[in-house]
Amino acid sequence: MHDHPDGTLTVEHVARVEGHGNIVINVRDGRVEDVRLEIVESPRFFESMLVGQDAVVAPELTSRICGICSVGHTTASIKAVEAAFGMEPSVQTLLLRRVILDAEIIQSHILHVYFLVAPDVFRSPSVFPLAGSHPDIVKRALRLKKFANRIMAVIGGRHIHPVALKVGGFSAVPSDADLRDLAREAEDVKRDIDETVELFRTIRFPEFHRNTEYLALKRHNQYAFYDGDITSNLDGGTNPDQYLQRIKESVVAYSTAKHARSNGRVFAVGALARYALNGRETLSDRAARAAAALELERMKDNPFANNLAQVVECVHLCDDVFQTIDTILARGVRQERPVPAPERAGRGVGSVEVPRGTLYHEYEIDKHGHILRANCIIPTGQNLARMEQDLREMVPGILDLPRDEIRLRCEMLVRAYDPCISCSTHMLDVSFIDINEIKTTSSPLEGEAGWGVTPLPASPSGGEDKTAATSS
Amino acid sequence: MTRLLLGVGNILMGDDGVGVHVARALKAEENPPFLAIEDGGTGGISLIDLIEPFDEILVVDAANMNGQGGGCPAGRIAEIRPAMLCARRAWSGHDHGLVDALKLLEIFPSKHVVRILGVQPASVSPSLTLSPELQAAFPAILTTVREEAVRPWNMKGVTCHD
Numbered sequence: 001m002h003d004h005p006d007g008t009l010t011v012e013h014v015a016r017v018e019g020h021g022n023i024v025i026n027v028r029d030g031r032v033e034d035v036r037l038e039i040v041e042s043p044r045f046f047e048s049m050l051v052g053q054d055a056v057v058a059p060e061l062t063s064r065i066c067g068i069c070s071v072g073h074t075t076a077s078i079k080a081v082e083a084a085f086g087m088e089p090s091v092q093t094l095l096l097r098r099v100i101l102d103a104e105i106i107q108s109h110i111l112h113v114y115f116l117v118a119p120d121v122f123r124s125p126s127v128f129p130l131a132g133s134h135p136d137i138v139k140r141a142l143r144l145k146k147f148a149n150r151i152m153a154v155i156g157g158r159h160i161h162p163v164a165l166k167v168g169g170f171s172a173v174p175s176d177a178d179l180r181d182l183a184r185e186a187e188d189v190k191r192d193i194d195e196t197v198e199l200f201r202t203i204r205f206p207e208f209h210r211n212t213e214y215l216a217l218k219r220h221n222q223y224a225f226y227d228g229d230i231t232s233n234l235d236g237g238t239n240p241d242q243y244l245q246r247i248k249e250s251v252v253a254y255s256t257a258k259h260a261r262s263n264g265r266v267f268a269v270g271a272l273a274r275y276a277l278n279g280r281e282t283l284s285d286r287a288a289r290a291a292a293a294l295e296l297e298r299m300k301d302n303p304f305a306n307n308l309a310q311v312v313e314c315v316h317l318c319d320d321v322f323q324t325i326d327t328i329l330a331r332g333v334r335q336e337r338p339v340p341a342p343e344r345a346g347r348g349v350g351s352v353e354v355p356r357g358t359l360y361h362e363y364e365i366d367k368h369g370h371i372l373r374a375n376c377i378i379p380t381g382q383n384l385a386r387m388e389q390d391l392r393e394m395v396p397g398i399l400d401l402p403r404d405e406i407r408l409r410c411e412m413l414v415r416a417y418d419p420c421i422s423c424s425t426h427m428l429d430v431s432f433i434d435i436n437e438i439k440t441t442s443s444p445l446e447g448e449a450g451w452g453v454t455p456l457p458a459s460p461s462g463g464e465d466k467t468a469a470t471s472s
Numbered sequence: 473m474t475r476l477l478l479g480v481g482n483i484l485m486g487d488d489g490v491g492v493h494v495a496r497a498l499k500a501e502e503n504p505p506f507l508a509i510e511d512g513g514t515g516g517i518s519l520i521d522l523i524e525p526f527d528e529i530l531v532v533d534a535a536n537m538n539g540q541g542g543g544c545p546a547g548r549i550a551e552i553r554p555a556m557l558c559a560r561r562a563w564s565g566h567d568h569g570l571v572d573a574l575k576l577l578e579i580f581p582s583k584h585v586v587r588i589l590g591v592q593p594a595s596v597s598p599s600l601t602l603s604p605e606l607q608a609a610f611p612a613i614l615t616t617v618r619e620e621a622v623r624p625w626n627m628k629g630v631t632c633h634d
Contacts, residue, residue, distance in 0.1 A: 048598075160519070
């Protein structure tokens with residue numbers, strides 16, 4: 001907390017918000033003048049690191065952008081290279097990619113709803129006190145996450161930054177026995193998933209409904225993840241190859257992360273957008289029942305319901321994992337090698353639904369197979385403008401609440417989008433700038449109990465605010 | 473006794489990836505049968521699944537030790553007490569890191585002994601290679617890590633409960 005020279009007050013370091021950015025709420029005479037989502041961390045320029053690289057190694061490099069969305073980046077990257085080279089992977093390859101992508105989305109959603117959202121609703125400062133007060137809940141989360149990690153290890157060779165996914169196929173195909181081992185876990189996993197639905201059925205999120213555009217990949221009669229047309233609830237579909245015709249990124253003065261518009265409008269991507277566009281009828285039967293139990297249809301214009309949509313997707317994805325593994329086994333596992341990549345020039349777009357929304361990779365490749373130009377549009381980058389707009393629409397309606405409650409509500413709203421800041425940049429502190437009334441408290445949740453954590457100061461050499469062993 | 477040498481960090485961010493570079497270099501060597509070596513990347517909470525099967529874990533990561541009573545030269549390697557670590561307070565799941573994985577191991581009692589070796593980075597910014605400073609120090613870093621990785625600890629390592 002510190003005073004500005006002009007007499008305004010800024011509160012920093014709000015609980016469970018580690019800052020490379022701010023939510024600034026500017027209030028004058030009890031009215032909201034402005035709400036801004038400021039991202040202040042330096043952009044990371046991953047795209048420029050791809051230029052000059054052999055296109056077939058791009059998937060491996062981009063898998064390192066993020067520890068949670070490795071498969072998502074790898075898949076988008078592989079699809080972009082295959083599109084540029086005009087390659088067609090085998091049916092088995094597509095099925096295996098589907099399972100590993102399902103698994104990554106499950107582990108990411110489980111991490112989000114149990115480790116980030118559940119502490120909010122139990123009013124716990126973090127998952128760690130929750131592990132003490134509700135150990136069964138946290139143990140269930142770890143079991144589900146472990147199962148998803150096992151799938152990634154079996155199919156991808158390792159569960160952190162999997163390596164077996166290649167342009168043209170898999171460098172190693174899992175054995176029939178390994179896949180049968182995974183299939184045997186179905187009953188236990190489905191029980192944990194059902195209990196997850198039950199847990200979230202008891203939770204009431206704030207009623208904040210707003211009109212927005214949603215974008216997601218969509219296929220006829222299928223809840224799409226791996227491919228589909230870019231679809232909007234407001235106007236027609238777009239071929240992913242033409243993504244730049246629809247999605248335009250622009251620089252915002254107060255943020256180092258770009259904001260995106262769809263045909264000029266702010267929009268949202270992610271689990272709730274996917275649910276709203278694909279529809280309940282494309283879910284597995286169990287997932288459709290979960291959606292009904294969680295009242296998702298009624299909540300689909302409420303950004304807080306993204307948490308519920310993630311739970312529903314977990315149900316659907318678990319069903320899809322087991323069904324797809326059965327399909328692979330029924331076809332008979334083939335120990336096939338990747339399709340060789342031709343050495344030729346081309347341009348390709350890879351689009352895929354990842355935990356937080358639609359991810360695009362686009363590469364232009366020269367005749368030697370080297371990347372000339374790369375563009376990546378990350379889901380969180382697409383959501384930033386919508387998050388800010390949501391804050392602007394929500395804050396005036398909750399201004400009568402105590403400061404700490406407003407702060408929590410704002411954090412919960414942004415957290416509902418599950419922002420992937422290591423891909424775009426990092427976030428966030430929450431600041432109130434109250435022009436007239438200077439009366440605020442620091443968060444009671446500040447400083448987590450129990451572990452005596454001591455921050456090491458930032459490097460004077462600048463760049464990254466690196467503290468000891470903070471690799472995430 | 474089984475032991476895991478776990479190198480963590482982001483190899484796209486220059487010296488942040490020093491732990492991974494160390495793990496990869498040592499994995500290519502002949503190692504005693506009790507020692508496994510893994511590249512943990514930026515695995516976050518998922519590191520638990522790597523750590524869990526082992527009795528002893530030696531983590532290698534970039535660690536900024538500047539400001540603890542003066543400058544710390546790039547490439548210096550030091551043991552870090554887990555209690556000294558800064559847990560990033562999480563905004564998204566991406567903010568759960570090694571520290572949080574260790575804290576969960578603490579909450580659900582385990583027999584693990586965890587030691588952490590920190591390497592002072594010179595530059596944490598987008599780059600596929602280590603800084604010239606860390607490249608120069610790399611052989612010495614490997615020697616230190618190798619010695620710690622193979623010598624008996626007699627269970628006196630710093631545990632999560634420290």
